[in-house]
Structure formats: structure tokens, C-alpha cells
Amino acid sequence: PLPEVLDEEMIASVVHGFYDEIRKDDLLGPIFNGAIAPQDWPHHLDKMCAFWSATLLRSGRYDGRPLPPHLALPELGEEHFRRWLALFRATVHELCPPDVAVLFMDRAMRIAHSFRLAIAFNRGE
Template sequence: MTAHSIPTPHPDLYTEEEVSRLVHNFYAKARKDPGLGPIFEEHVIDWDAHFVQMTNFWSAQLRGTSRFRGAPMPKHIALPELNAALFKQWLRLFKETTLELGNPVLKQHADTVATFIAGRLWLGYQMSNFPDQQPTELFAETC
């Protein structure tokens, strides 16, 4: 695996219950966060549907299921006034959540995927919203 690749999903290593717990526990933290919470509360209209969508997304990433239907990049690009600090805070809360789940294999896999996604979304956000500026990497070090 290179520094910029996503690990292969492993359907036998993680349960749907673990994926669901990851999603619900993460958003419980994110919704309380002073920087992230207001953004989520303003833009997520139906939390039940969002939980289903995010559980499907993370199940696809971690377990290889094929239920996820969506395009995350355009939705994130459309959000006003995002910055690198918000993406880093999202990732910090995500990694805190994976640690608390107690499955080190899931933690390593999910954290690698989340780091990759945060970096890609930040680059896409910059390229779309600041086309005249050189995009910056979210992390100076390799993932």
C-alpha cells in the first residue's frame, strides 16, 4: 500500500454493528464540536437518512459492501467557508472515535481511509473554491 492508497475492504474483520457504532459515535462528537457542529446542523436536514448514508459509505470502505450511492465531493465543495483546520478537526474526532471502539485493525483501516478522504476533499475544495490559488496539502507529512 502506498501513502496515497486506500486499503482493501475486509468483510470478515469488521461487523456492521461496529461500522454503525463508528458512524453514530463520531457524529455524536462532531455535532457537539464548536467548529464542526454548526456546519453539520445547518446542512444535514434529515439525520436518520444521513446516518444510513454514512453507515453505507463506511460499510463500503471497510467491509466492501455496495449499498453506498452518492457523490461526497460536490456536497463538500458547496459548503461555504471550510478551511484546513476544520478538516483536521474532523479527522482528529474521527481518530478519537476509532480508538474508543477497541478494534485496532478497524482503527488502522478506518483512520487510513479517513486521512485519505480528508486530504482529497480538502484539495478538491480548494481547487473548486480558490481556482487562482495553489492548493495546499492537508498534511505536510505522508499519510
């Protein structure tokens, strides 16, 4: 059973808090701000809320394909994934109780790993 405090509101606070930090990050900020124009951020944040809602609450709110935009980013490497996960970990531990933070992290690490494998495979490594 999911912790009761894990709801759409908590997901929205994590998503907004995380991308506020990411956009200021020296390594990841330029990648995100290069791919997403200022006027497109509200749409991106809505999509990411839908993604986490579908992933953790099984709400069915997201039916996109998460991988392709990452394959299209040149030079996405280990250091980017490490930074992404470190920032995400800091955000969820700041905003969520520990049992909820673990649910977010567990899923984020699995997906990050699947992206890494797909990127390596795509490059023929």
C-alpha cells in the same frame, strides 16, 4: 484479509458515536446542524453507514458522490479537516480494536486529503 470484528454493527457504532460528538463540537457542530435538519439526521446516519460499508467492506451499499456537498460548504478549511480527523481518530480508537481503527483512519485521511485538493482546485488556488 479484513479483521473479523469489522462488520456492519461496528460501522454503525462508529458512525453514530462520531456524529454524536460532531454535533456537540464548537467548530463543526454548527456546520453539520446548519446543513442537516433535525428530522434528516436518521437518513444522514444511514447514508454514512452505507458509505463506510461500501468503503471498507466493499458491500456496494453506497453509490453516491461524496464530494459535491463539501464543495458547496463555504469556507471549509484546514482547521475543519483537522478537527474532523481528530474527532474521528478519538472515536475509532475508543470503539474499535487497533487494527480496525487504522483501517478507518487510513481511509478517512486519504478522502480528507482528496477533498482538500478538490476544494483548493475549485477555488483556483
